[in-house]
Amino acid sequence: MGNYFEYRHTVGFEETNLVGNVYYVNYLRWQGRCRELFLKERAPDVLAEVQADLKLFTLKVDCEFFSEITAFDELSIRMRLIELAQTQLEFGFDYFHLGRDGGETLVARGRQRVACMRGPNSRVVPVPVPASLVRALEPYMQAATAATSGRLA
Numbered sequence: 001m002g003n004y005f006e007y008r009h010t011v012g013f014e015e016t017n018l019v020g021n022v023y024y025v026n027y028l029r030w031q032g033r034c035r036e037l038f039l040k041e042r043a044p045d046v047l048a049e050v051q052a053d054l055k056l057f058t059l060k061v062d063c064e065f066f067s068e069i070t071a072f073d074e075l076s077i078r079m080r081l082i083e084l085a086q087t088q089l090e091f092g093f094d095y096f097h098l099g100r101d102g103g104e105t106l107v108a109r110g111r112q113r114v115a116c117m118r119g120p121n122s123r124v125v126p127v128p129v130p131a132s133l134v135r136a137l138e139p140y141m142q143a144a145t146a147a148t149s150g151r152l153a
Helices: 024-042 044-052 131-152
Strands: 005-010 054-065 074-084 088-098 104-118
Touching: 005 024, 024 044, 024 054, 024 074, 024 088, 024 104, 024 131, 044 054, 044 131, 074 104, 074 131
Parallel strands: none
Antiparallel strands: 005 074, 054 104, 074 088, 088 104
């Protein structure tokens, strides 16, 4: 396992515009899909908590584009842990176009900040990141720590 969680995706016609380029919103959808699949595969008990009263609020999301992709392009969306705080997480997303020759091209990069909350919708309060999610993220923490210390240097 690398320092990222990978979601592979084939772009469909419904994700493109008349010119054939991918709609911006799909990059954000793929971030959410990647995050959901991570929970399903690596922290399924967190999904049970979400069905109870845990809320994972996306506080901030962004995506920067480097080159266009079109229908039937094969992508690898790689989610990295950037920061694990007491009640929040920040993920980074690297979008790679997978070439037929086995090569990879970085086509976009995004980030997502998530807060853990509990309570009724009208009165949610921040709560610590669930222990099971922290355990699921442990393999990715070394990379996050290295990235953080690299930024501070």
